Structures are given as C-alpha cells and as structure tokens.
Amino acid sequence: MDFSLAGNWVFLVLAVVITAAAMYTVSTRNVVHAALALVTTMATAAAIVIMLGGEFVGWVIVLVYIGAVVVLFLFGIMITRAQVGKATALDHEGNVRVMAAVVAGLMFAAITYGIVELFGDAQLPEEGVVRTVDIADSMFGRFVIPFEAVSFVLLAALIGGIVLARRDEER
Amino acid sequence: MIVVLAIGFWAGLALKIGIMAAIVPVVALPIIFAELKLSAHMQHRIGPYFAGGRYGWAQPLADGLKFFQKEDLVPDAADKMVYKLAPYLVLGAAMAVFVVIPFGPDLIGRDLDLGVFYALAISSISTIGVLIAGWSSGNKYSLIGGLRAAAQLIAYELPLFLAVVGVVIQAQTMSMIGIIDAQAEYQLFGLEIAGNAIAIPYVFPQFIGFVIFYIAALAELSRTPFDMPIAESELVMGYLTEYSGFRFAVFFIGEYIGIFTMSAIMATLWLGGYDPLFFDLSGLNDIAANAIGALVLFGKVAILVFLMIWMRWTFPRFREDQLQDLAWRILIPLGLANIAVTAFFKVVF
Numbered sequence: 201m202d203f204s205l206a207g208n209w210v211f212l213v214l215a216v217v218i219t220a221a222a223m224y225t226v227s228t229r230n231v232v233h234a235a236l237a238l239v240t241t242m243a244t245a246a247a248i249v250i251m252l253g254g255e256f257v258g259w260v261i262v263l264v265y266i267g268a269v270v271v272l273f274l275f276g277i278m279i280t281r282a283q284v285g286k287a288t289a290l291d292h293e294g295n296v297r298v299m300a301a302v303v304a305g306l307m308f309a310a311i312t313y314g315i316v317e318l319f320g321d322a323q324l325p326e327e328g329v330v331r332t333v334d335i336a337d338s339m340f341g342r343f344v345i346p347f348e349a350v351s352f353v354l355l356a357a358l359i360g361g362i363v364l365a366r367r368d369e370e371r
Numbered sequence: 372m373i374v375v376l377a378i379g380f381w382a383g384l385a386l387k388i389g390i391m392a393a394i395v396p397v398v399a400l401p402i403i404f405a406e407l408k409l410s411a412h413m414q415h416r417i418g419p420y421f422a423g424g425r426y427g428w429a430q431p432l433a434d435g436l437k438f439f440q441k442e443d444l445v446p447d448a449a450d451k452m453v454y455k456l457a458p459y460l461v462l463g464a465a466m467a468v469f470v471v472i473p474f475g476p477d478l479i480g481r482d483l484d485l486g487v488f489y490a491l492a493i494s495s496i497s498t499i500g501v502l503i504a505g506w507s508s509g510n511k512y513s514l515i516g517g518l519r520a521a522a523q524l525i526a527y528e529l530p531l532f533l534a535v536v537g538v539v540i541q542a543q544t545m546s547m548i549g550i551i552d553a554q555a556e557y558q559l560f561g562l563e564i565a566g567n568a569i570a571i572p573y574v575f576p577q578f579i580g581f582v583i584f585y586i587a588a589l590a591e592l593s594r595t596p597f598d599m600p601i602a603e604s605e606l607v608m609g610y611l612t613e614y615s616g617f618r619f620a621v622f623f624i625g626e627y628i629g630i631f632t633m634s635a636i637m638a639t640l641w642l643g644g645y646d647p648l649f650f651d652l653s654g655l656n657d658i659a660a661n662a663i664g665a666l667v668l669f670g671k672v673a674i675l676v677f678l679m680i681w682m683r684w685t686f687p688r689f690r691e692d693q694l695q696d697l698a699w700r701i702l703i704p705l706g707l708a709n710i711a712v713t714a715f716f717k718v719v720f
Contacts, residue, residue: 206380232453232506239499259485259492267495268525274502275521278514332484332545 211251218244226300235273242266253329387480391469399627403431405673406627406680413684438623441616448509449613457507458614458621460500465625467493468632473547474668475645475661476652486547487535490636491528494591497629498524501600504622505610516609519691520593520600526698527590527597533706534584537577537713538640551644555651570651572643576716579709581641583702585678588633590694592626594679596686597694630676638671 221240228234242265250258339347404419407430411418423429445451468490470480483489498521505517539545542553555570574581590597601609611622638644645664646652652660689697 230450232450232503236453236456236499236503255483255485256488259489263488263492263495267492267498267528271498271502271521271525274499274506275518275525278502278506278518329484332488 207251211248214244214247214251218248231277232274235270235277238273239266239270242270253324255329256332256335391466391480394469395466395624395628398631399624400431400435402627402630402676403434403623404428405676407431409677409680410684413681435620438616438620443617444613444615446509446613450507450509453503453507454613455618457500457504458618458625460503461497462621462625462628464494464497464500465628465632468636471547472632472635473551473639473644473664475664476548477657478645478661478665479548482546482548484546486545487539487550487636487640488545490547490632491532491535494629494632495524495528497625501610504614508610508613510613512606512608513610513612516600516606516612519606520610522691523590523593523597523600523694526695527587527702530583530698530702530706531587531591533703533710534580534587535640536706537580537709538573540710540713540717541573541576547639547644550640551646554643555646555653569649570643570646572641572648574641577641577709577713579705580713581637583706583709584637584641585675586697587702588637589679589682590698592629592633592679594630595683596689598688599691599694630679631672634672634675634679635668637675638668642671644668644671 218241221237221244225234225237225241228237242261246258246261246266249261408418408427419427419430421427422433445454471483471486471490473479473482501520501524502517505513505515505520508514538550542550544550544553550573554572593600600606601611606612611619614622642648643651645668647663647667652664655663
C-alpha cells in the first residue's frame with residue numbers, strides 16, 4: 201500500500217472504524233448501543249462507497265439506512281423492551297456463536313474472492329464520481345423494466361404487510 | 372488521488388471548516404434574538420431591553436454565557452455515554468448542511484452534484500440524536516417526547532422530499548447552484564413569459580411544492596404548531612427535559628441552525644437563492660456578485676424566519692393524530708400530484 205496517498209490513509213481509518221463498530225454491534229448486550237453501533241457501521245460504509253466515487257449510492261445509504269431503517273429499529277426497541285442501564289440476554293440458546301462465526305467467515309471469504317476475481321488491482325479513473333444524471337439515464341433507460349419489476353415486487357410486499365398486520369374490527 | 376502532503380488541499384479544507392465554524396454562531400445568535408424580540412412584540416411585551424445597553428441586543432450572548440457557567444448535570448438513571456453523545460449528533464447534522472448552501476456564485480463549501488439530496492439526507496441523522504436523547508435520559512417524559520419527535524420527523528420527511536422532487540424535475544439537476552441557474556433562465560418550461568424580461572423563481576410554478584415544504588419544514592424543526600415533542604403542558608420539555616447547561620445550549624443552537632439551513636434551502640430552491648427576485652447577478656463582477664448574493668440570500672432567509680416566528684404565535688399546537696393525518700392524507704397525496712403535474716408540463720412543453 202502506498203502511504204503517500206491521502207486516500208489510503210482515509211481508507212485505513214474507515215476500515216478500522218467499520219470493523220470495530222460491526223464487532224460491537226453483534227457483541228454488545230445493550231440493544232440501543234447495538235443500534236447505534238449499526239449507525240456507525242452504515243455511516244462508514246457510506247463513506248467508503250463515496251470514496252469509490254459512488255456519491256449517490258453513499259448518500260442513499262445515509263438517507264435510507266441511517267435516516268429511516270435504523271430510526272425505525274430504535275423506535276421499535278424503545279416502545280417495546282429497552283430499559284436504560286439494563287442488559288438484555290440477546291443470545292439464542294445453544295452454541296450459536298460458533299455457527300455465526302463460521303457463517304461470517306464464509307461470507308467474508310466469498311465476498312473477498314468475488315471482489316478480487318472481478319476487479320483485481322483495477323484503479324478507479326481520476327474524477328471517478330458517478331454523476332447522478334448517468335445513474336438516472338441508465339435506471340430509467342436501459343434498466344427500466346427490472347426497475348419497474350422491483351418496484352412492483354416491493355409494492356406487493358407492502359400490501360402483503362398491511363394485510364397481515366391489519367386487524368379489522370369484528371362486526 | 373490526493374497526496375498526503377498536498378498542503379494546499381488541507382489548508383483549503385481547514386479554512387473552509389474554520390469559516391463554517393465561525394458562521395454557525397453568527398447566524399444562530401441573530402435568529403435567537405429575533406425570536407425573543409419578535410415574540411415579545413407580538414405579545415405586546417417589550418422583551419429583552421437592558422442587556423448590551425440598547426434594545427437588549429446582547430441577550431443571546433448573555434444567555435450563552437449563563438449556559439456555560441451552569442453545572443454539568445447527568446441524571447443518575449441516564450445512559451451516560453449516549454446521553455452525552457446525543458446533542459452533538461443533532462448539532463453536527465444541522466451544521467453539515469452548510470456544505471451545500473450557496474451564499475454567492477463562489478461562496479459555497481462544495482457544489483455537490485447531489486446538492487439538495489445531500490442536504491436532506493444528512494439532516495435526517497438528527498432524528499437519531501433526538502431519539503437517543505429521549506431514551507438515554509432515563510425519564511418517561513423524555514422518552515415520550517423522543518418517540519413523538521421520531522414519529523413526526525419520519526412522517527414529514529416524505530412530503531419534504533416529494534416537494535423537492537418537483538423542483539428537481541423542473542431544474543433537471545440536484546445541484547444547488549444548478550437549481551439557482553435554472554431559475555435565472557428567463558423562461559418557464561421553455562415558454563416565453565413576459566417577453567423573457569424577468570427570471571421566474573420557482574415559487575410561482577412550484578407554489579404547491581413550496582407550501583408543502585414549508586409546512587413539512589416547520590414539522591421537521593418541531594416549531595409550533597408542530598411542537599408536540601416538547602409540549603410544555605404535557606411533557607415538561609420532552610426529550611430536552613433532563614438537559615441543562617452546555618448540552619442544552621448545544622441542542623438550542625442546533626435548533627436555530629436548523630431553522631437557518633431549512634430557510635436557506637427554501638430560499639435557494641424556490642426564491643432564486645442568491646439572485647435577487649426576477650433578476651440575476653450575471654452582469655456584476657465576481658466580488659460584487661458574491662457580496663450582493665450573500666446579502667440577498669440572508670434577506671430571503673430573514674423573511675422566511677420571520678414567517679416561522681409569526682406562525683408560532685398565530686397557530687395553536689396540533690394534536691398528535693391531526694399531525695399524522697395532515698402528513699399522510701393531505702401533504703403526501705398533494706406532493707405526488709405536484710410531481711405528476713410538473714412532469715407532465717416538463718414533457719409536453
């Protein structure tokens with residue numbers, strides 16, 4: 201690694217932070233702390249994506265995952281079980297830690313293998329920021345049918361969720 | 372890639388951060404003073420009078436000093452680490468928006484391609500700060516206040532975005548400078564208006580979007596009539612109940628910074644930003660354009676802030692269910708209709 205490049209130093213810091221935050225997310229016994237560590241993980245992931253020039257995707261991660269999904273997590277946790285200062289038993293029974301470690305290790309190996317195979321030591325082009333206009337053009341041009349299909353599936357899931365959750369008053 | 376020892380880059384970055392840090396109190400204190408003084412006059416009071424010699428102009432500074440010398444209290448039942456972190460999340464999220472606010476053609480932290488999207492995404496982080504502030508205080512009023520705030524912020528984020536989409540479609544860009552330039556094009560949907568002599572700010576074609584954004588911004592900022600999260604008569608002070616001294620001051624400044632940045636976004640998206648209404652600054656040289664541009668933007672922000680303070684003493688507080696009704700049944704459908712109509716005009720003309 202070339203330590204004269206600022207980008208490498210930034211990546212190093214981000215990598216340390218994201219690893220620590222991810223470990224804390226799964227190891228802490230306090231659900232709210234876990235959610236906050238998840239926020240840190242997401243924010244760092246967004247920062248890494250932005251470093252790779254994916255500005256739009258990076259800020260979508262911030263908006264959707266930090267601004268909405270984790271807020272909903274926290275919301276749900278707070279109206280149900282989280283009491284200040286109390287640790288809840290979050291582990292399942294049995295030897296799940298080993299299984300979790302194995303699954304995590306396999307995932308890591310698979311992703312690392314995939315990335316190295318695909319990209320090798322390819323370099324990002326200078327001025328590598330992907331313009332939002334280009335994303336919009338490809339999303340609503342070349343990929344418009346997959347895009348519509350995905351939104352249809354999401355809509356179906358949403359309606360299904362409402363149907364399952366809704367309790368009509370009995371007459 | 373930037374080389375570590377590129378002094379110019381780091382010096383420029385430090386300079387920008389320094390200027391931003393200096394701007395924060397400069398914009399927050401006048402708004403706090405305006406709130407004190409305007410509220411007083413609207414209630415037939417005099418308001419602050421003695422601090423600073425005349426008109427009580429130094430009242431916000433005196434309040435700030437008072438906050439600093441108070442004891443640093445952390446409740447025994449609180450989750451100490453989270454409790455201490457929360458105010459900085461709120462203030463940090465509010466301050467980060469300054470990066471994309473254009474004070475003049477060159478006076479912008481960074482003209483991001485994503486501009487307004489970035490501003491709304493980063494400011495959504497403050498929801499987490501409010502929520503964990505309510506939870507970590509270890510006080511039921513705080514918790515209820517935090518939950519109310521979170522429900523409100525989530526509900527009103529949607530109309531906020533939908534209102535912006537109309538502008539983005541019309542301007543065909545999300546960059547703040549790009550949106551200002553699009554408003555200075557002396558045409559509307561490619562049509563000739565008034566002989567192309569005046570630039571039309573988007574408040575006219577996008578009036579519905581402007582109103583939606585204004586209402587949603589009031590709710591996002593927890594301003595009256597949407598101040599249920601800190602409803603004094605029900606919840607003491609909501610998620611702020613346990614905060615005092617310096618940490619309360621951080622929340623307080625964050626709130627007023629939020630008012631400024633929201634108003635600045637509105638001024639940029641709908642009122643033409645640093646361009647004076649109906650004209651643009653292209654005829655001036657750089658220094659004059661930036662100086663006048665900054666003054667024009669501050670003027671527009673001042674008008675919008677005045678409106679917010681006026682609303683506070685005009686409307687009573689909503690009920691929680693009325694708030695959700697307004698967001699989901701009125702603002703969101705209206706926002707979607709606005710997008711559809713804008714897209715129709717954009718494609719047809």
